[in-house]
Amino acid sequence: MIGKHLLSTYDLSRDQALSILDTTAELAAVSERSVKKLPTLRGRTVVNLFFEDSTRTRLSFELAAKRLSADVITFSAKGSSVSKGESLKDTALTLEAMGADAVIIRHGASGAPYRLANAGWIGGSVINAGDGTHEHPTQALLDAFTLRRHLRGGVGDLSGARVVIVGDVLHSRVARSNVRLLHTLGAHVTLVAPPTLLPVGVESWPCTVSYHIDEALPSADAIMMLRVQAERMAGSYFPSALEYSRLYGLDARRMRALPPDAVVLHPGPMNRGMEISAEVADSPRAVIVEQVTNGVNVRMAVLYLLLGGANSETPDRADKEGV
Amino acid sequence: MASVVVRSGRLYGDDVRDLVIDGDRIVDVCKPGTGAGDVVVEADGCIVLPGLVDLHTHLREPGREHAETIESGSRAAAKGGYTCVHAMANTSPVADTAGVVEQVWRRGVEAGLVDVRPVGAVTTGLRGEQLAELGAMAHSAAHVRVFSDDGLCVHDPLMMRRALEYVKAFDGVIAQHAQDPRLTEGAQMNEGELSGRLGLAGWPAVAEESIIARDVLLTEHVKSRLHVCHVSTAGSVDVIRWAKGRGINVTAEATPHHLLLTEELVETFDPLYKVNPPLRRSEDVLALRAAVADGTIDIIATDHAPHPREDKDCEWAAAAMGMLGLETALGVIAEVFVKTELMDWYQVADRMSVAPARIGAVADQGQPLAVGSVANLLVWDPRTPTEFNAGSLSSRSSNSPYLGMRFPGSVRHVLFRGRLTVREAQMA
Numbered sequence: 001m002i003g004k005h006l007l008s009t010y011d012l013s014r015d016q017a018l019s020i021l022d023t024t025a026e027l028a029a030v031s032e033r034s035v036k037k038l039p040t041l042r043g044r045t046v047v048n049l050f051f052e053d054s055t056r057t058r059l060s061f062e063l064a065a066k067r068l069s070a071d072v073i074t075f076s077a078k079g080s081s082v083s084k085g086e087s088l089k090d091t092a093l094t095l096e097a098m099g100a101d102a103v104i105i106r107h108g109a110s111g112a113p114y115r116l117a118n119a120g121w122i123g124g125s126v127i128n129a130g131d132g133t134h135e136h137p138t139q140a141l142l143d144a145f146t147l148r149r150h151l152r153g154g155v156g157d158l159s160g161a162r163v164v165i166v167g168d169v170l171h172s173r174v175a176r177s178n179v180r181l182l183h184t185l186g187a188h189v190t191l192v193a194p195p196t197l198l199p200v201g202v203e204s205w206p207c208t209v210s211y212h213i214d215e216a217l218p219s220a221d222a223i224m225m226l227r228v229q230a231e232r233m234a235g236s237y238f239p240s241a242l243e244y245s246r247l248y249g250l251d252a253r254r255m256r257a258l259p260p261d262a263v264v265l266h267p268g269p270m271n272r273g274m275e276i277s278a279e280v281a282d283s284p285r286a287v288i289v290e291q292v293t294n295g296v297n298v299r300m301a302v303l304y305l306l307l308g309g310a311n312s313e314t315p316d317r318a319d320k321e322g323v
Numbered sequence: 324m325a326s327v328v329v330r331s332g333r334l335y336g337d338d339v340r341d342l343v344i345d346g347d348r349i350v351d352v353c354k355p356g357t358g359a360g361d362v363v364v365e366a367d368g369c370i371v372l373p374g375l376v377d378l379h380t381h382l383r384e385p386g387r388e389h390a391e392t393i394e395s396g397s398r399a400a401a402k403g404g405y406t407c408v409h410a411m412a413n414t415s416p417v418a419d420t421a422g423v424v425e426q427v428w429r430r431g432v433e434a435g436l437v438d439v440r441p442v443g444a445v446t447t448g449l450r451g452e453q454l455a456e457l458g459a460m461a462h463s464a465a466h467v468r469v470f471s472d473d474g475l476c477v478h479d480p481l482m483m484r485r486a487l488e489y490v491k492a493f494d495g496v497i498a499q500h501a502q503d504p505r506l507t508e509g510a511q512m513n514e515g516e517l518s519g520r521l522g523l524a525g526w527p528a529v530a531e532e533s534i535i536a537r538d539v540l541l542t543e544h545v546k547s548r549l550h551v552c553h554v555s556t557a558g559s560v561d562v563i564r565w566a567k568g569r570g571i572n573v574t575a576e577a578t579p580h581h582l583l584l585t586e587e588l589v590e591t592f593d594p595l596y597k598v599n600p601p602l603r604r605s606e607d608v609l610a611l612r613a614a615v616a617d618g619t620i621d622i623i624a625t626d627h628a629p630h631p632r633e634d635k636d637c638e639w640a641a642a643a644m645g646m647l648g649l650e651t652a653l654g655v656i657a658e659v660f661v662k663t664e665l666m667d668w669y670q671v672a673d674r675m676s677v678a679p680a681r682i683g684a685v686a687d688q689g690q691p692l693a694v695g696s697v698a699n700l701l702v703w704d705p706r707t708p709t710e711f712n713a714g715s716l717s718s719r720s721s722n723s724p725y726l727g728m729r730f731p732g733s734v735r736h737v738l739f740r741g742r743l744t745v746r747e748a749q750m751a
Contacts (some may be wrong), residue, residue, distance in 0.1 A: 115637075200518065
């Protein structure tokens with residue numbers, strides 16, 4: 001069991017994280033069949049509650065829920081005239097009244113999923129699909145799954161794997177979730193960013209920190225490039241896109257400094273030419289498209305374990321009963 | 324008005340005496356059991372203190388009466404042992420003219436439960452662009468002496484200089500909300516390891532400390548008087564200690580919540596703990612306690628900030644900043660200072676009554692428990708612990724972080740200008 005909600009990678013023990021990855025591997029088999037559907041969550045209602053635009057994450061969850069035969073509704077609160085504070089609670093009460101078994105929430109405010117799960121507004125499971133600059137646990141899980149597949153043959157944990165994460169750590173929920181989860185799984189994480197894009201207190205995180213990407217490359221087993229938004233320049237986080245790209249971008253020259261088997265990850269959407277060059281993004285080392293596939297499977301596993309796990313149906317058994 | 328005897332209370336937690344009150348004055352201080360009067364209130368085993376004076380209260384009227392009114396805020400104040408509050412200027416309309424401050428003052432007189440002393444805005448509309456009519460407010464019926472843009476910082480150094488200079492003409496004081504606006508854009512909580520982990524934009528200590536440092540130097544330069552609102556960091560304490568050592572005329576306040584609560588509460592993402600300045604580290608809390616005990620921080624002020632339920636019943640970023648404080652302040656101080664023997668009751672009386680009355684230049688408040696003083700006093704029962712809950716609060720709002728917590732004692736009786744406002748912990 002992984003608990004009732006998935007709010008933060010902090011809440012996952014090594015065993016829980018591994019059980020999600022192992023379940024993902026089992027469910028991946030379903031995704032490779034011509035009929036990609038399991039009856040596990042038949043009759044259960046899953047709500048996609050997206051206060052922020054994120055087509056890829058929303059579609060990924062939607063597909064994951066549908067492959068498990070859940071009824072999926074999407075509630076896009078963007079553009080609602082209700083004030084932000086009222087709408088979260090009122091939306092939650094509405095979803096509760098509709099009998100939602102799980103709410104997948106994407107919200108611009110850090111902690112909003114935590115609030116949704118703990119304020120007593122709803123009784124179902126809450127899955128954090130990205131909250132502000134806080135966490136994005138399913139992204140970290142899909143990254144861990146991808147890394148395990150390439151670096152550890154798809155089994156066990158990530159003990160000893162060296163993962164470099166480069167970019168806007170300060171504003172990145174992906175980085176926060178990954179540092180914690182990869183640490184839990186035994187990997188050694190190095191964060192690389194200009195000092196302005198590292199949060200105060202980062203020295204207490206379970207990772208090492210560097211200001212220089214070139215120092216981190218030769219020993220990396222994997223490198224994850226974070227999206228850097230151009231508007232950060234307005235906040236004086238760095239002087240120009242050109243300077244950022246020159247000092248922290250991953251281009252072909254830097255890619256050659258990586259060990260031959262090292263893989264390149266990116267959570268998407270990419271800024272080609274900014275944090276990653278087109279040459280790198282399209283190279284065989286980039287596993288960025290595979291991350292998307294794994295994302296669906298990881299989200300199936302999370303839904304399965306949160307909602308279906310109580311029925312103690314294993315994916316194998318469900319598979320045999322399936323269509 | 325009936326004469327009142329406060330029977331057998333320990334004055335400042337010390338000598339046991341009867342206090343006899345006639346009209347609005349204390350007319351006799353005598354051996355226990357010997358005082359005579361029309362009404363007797365028991366204070367046996369209890370502590371008698373001068374009525375508390377709050378230099379920092381948000382009463383929300385005019386403009387946000389659904390959160391608090393001058394009347395409901397006065398009741399909350401009385402229940403907390405206060406006989407005087409200073410109503411902050413960030414109302415709607417802003418208290419930046421003689422008309423508004425006189426209205427607030429009159430509504431306070433009508434409520435008749437505490438002295439309501441309006442605080443005037445420093446700048447028109449709190450916009451920081453132009454001085455408000457400080458002189459007109461000072462010379463109005465409200466006799467304003469404390470001026471503050473609280474909620475916002477007077478961040479323009481020239482504006483601050485002018486304000487400090489101008490109030491010298493009528494012995495006014497500028498109460499500064501020390502917060503550099505650029506360093507705290509979008510700030511949600513104390514900046515540190517925890518804010519980094521929670522992904523909440525940080526409110527760095529330096530944003531407070533740099534403004535205080537600038538302001539004490541300006542105050543020295545123009546030889547005026549500065550009061551620093553809600554000091555929240557250890558570094559601010561150092562700056563204020565340095566300034567006082569240099570002879571600069573600066574006073575400072577700390578709030579009960581900054582003396583008890585720490586930033587770890589933010590991990591709950593419960594906006595009840597969202598306040599400005601934010602809850603800080605335990606090192607800051609300990610530094611503030613030491614500073615209050617040694618007098619570097621002169622007073623306790625509540626920063627009582629009522630908010631309607633919908634402004635807290637939401638996600639963190641959308642929530643309003645602020646928490647209730649009037650009804651719980653003395654309980655927190657008893658817990659933090661008296662129980663731990665960091666301060667005795669004489670010092671509590673100084674930090675919560677005498678010194679704030681002096682800073683606010685309030686004539687009839689903070690007087691000693693002695694013959695001839697105006698009878699503003701409270702009786703604290705240390706044997707009856709208080710546990711606050713939403714139903715027991717007199718405030719219109721319920722955004723208290725102390726609900727469900729127990730404090731070592733309770734306000735039993737309060738006299739305001741010789742009249743019982745609270746008797747046996749109920750409004751009289």
